[in-house]
Amino acid sequence: GRHRGLGDARMAAEILSIFLEMAEKMGITRLDRLLDDHHRGIAGRRIERHVAPEEIAALPHAPGVYMMRNDRGDLLYIGKARRLRERVSSYFSASVTAKTADLVSHVYKIETRTTRSPLEAALDEARMIREMKPPYNRMLKSAAPAFFIKVDLMDEFPRVTLSTKMSARRGVMHLGPFIGRRGIEHSIRALSRILGLRTCGGKLAPSEEISPCIYGQMGHCTAPCNMSIDIDGYAERVRRAVSFLRGRSGPILGELARSRDQAASAMRFEEAARFRRHLEALTTLAHRATRLSEVVTENNLVIVTGEASDRAAHVVLSGRLALTRHLDGDEAATEVRAFVAANYDRYKMKAVDRGELEEMSIVARWLRERAPDEGRVIFLSGPHLESLALAS
Incomplete structure (x- = not known):
């Protein structure tokens, strides 16, 4: 029934x-x-509230950073918000977790700092957490994890992997960020299988005496470990994978569609179904990759945030936040243009510093999630920034 x-x-x-x-x-x-x-919510007990609803109702409806303090004034937690009032009020709802309920029971004061945009709020939050190390920031992880597709192009036999962290090593391509692990994992497994890329970790020392793993035996990997394919042949397959991830998805998707149709015509229906699943996974990945437009380390742009009377320029070169400058006049705009001209090519050659990774991830995520009214993005195709580009 x-x-x-x-x-x-x-x-x-x-x-x-x-x-x-x-x-x-x-x-x-x-x-x-x-x-x-x-009404006690999933925390299993009523929320002990020491901050009056009137105080929360008086918070600004603007992006910014909030700081929660206990009755002695000690800092407990730092967070960011697109809209401060809405975000802070969510802590006092019945749907909070036990850890959040424990935090709220110790909060007696909430301070806020407004920013020009959610991007600045995220950057300020990261900096303040590094400097002040509030205890509850280690316990509460509110944001969904962001994932990056990585290809180590300095490896003789690269593989396509998924990671929550960016690498500072030279020659590592990062694409992302993506939200949601399962679909992206399925997609990169399909891409690796179609092109015969290895999925095993570690550095290879190819030898004809090595017996390939189960993936090599099943034909899902070209088995460079036992020299079934040479470096040049494998490099061509990696080149096709990188081309796909950079947005040129047509050749691989076309091949998959033809293989699916041929298998179906020959009544090999299980094989046709497998090609169809791969096609769906890679079509989804291609759509998301195209929306992101570029590899993280190839982002060259200027982000202008704030209103006409209070604006700032954030210069991003080779994915890194290279300069933030308050646009308080023509002289500031001239300095930004001069900085781009002097550093555009230098940042392409400059190795990524480990301390730059967090800001790179924040900027990449903001570019993916931003609303149309959260800032103006000026894409750079070279070291020249138009004189009128920074005008309000």
Whole structure:
């Protein structure tokens, strides 16, 4: 009787009976007490609130950073928000976790600092957490993790991997950030399988005496470990993978579509279904990669945030936040143009410093998630920035 009207009604009645028995064991026998327990939320207890609702209602409806302090004034937590009032008020809802409820029970004061944009809020939050090290920032991870597709082009036999961290090593290509691990993992596995790229970790020392792993035996990998393919042949497959990730997805998607149709015409339906799944996964990845437009380390742009009377320019060269300058006049705009002209080529040759990785990730994520009104992006195709580009 599943998914039929009577069967579903009986199942719902059985579940209700189980819940009523659970409530009775908890000593809850009246509806008002059941509602009171529900209002305790998933934390299992009522939120101990020491900040008046009026104080939260008075917070600005603007991007910025908020700092939560205890009754002694000690800093407990630092966070960022697109809209401060909405974000802070969410801490006092019934849907908070036990860890968040514990934080809120110790909060007696909330301070805020508004910023020109959510990008500046994210950069300020990261800097303040590094400097002040609030205890609850280590316990609470509110943002969904961002993932980067990585290809180490300095390896003789590169592989396509997924990571939450960017690498400072020279020659590592990063594409992203992506939100949601499962779909991206499926896509890069399909890409590696189609092109025969290895998935094993570590540095290879190819030898004809090596017996390939199960993937090599099944034909999912070209097995460079036992010299079934030479460096040049493998490099060509890597080149096709990089071309796909940079947005030239047509050749590989076309091949997959033809293979799917040929398998279906020959009545090899399981094989056709496998090609169809690979095609769907890579089409999704191609769409997301195209939307991101460029590899992180190839981002060269200027982000202008704020209103006409209070604007700032953030210069991003080779993916790195190279300069932030308050645009308080023509002289400031001239300095920004001069900086771009002097550093555009230098940053292409400059190795990524480990201390730059966090800001690179923040900028890349902001570019992916930004709303149309959160800032103006000026893409750079060379060291020359038009004199009118920074005008309001």
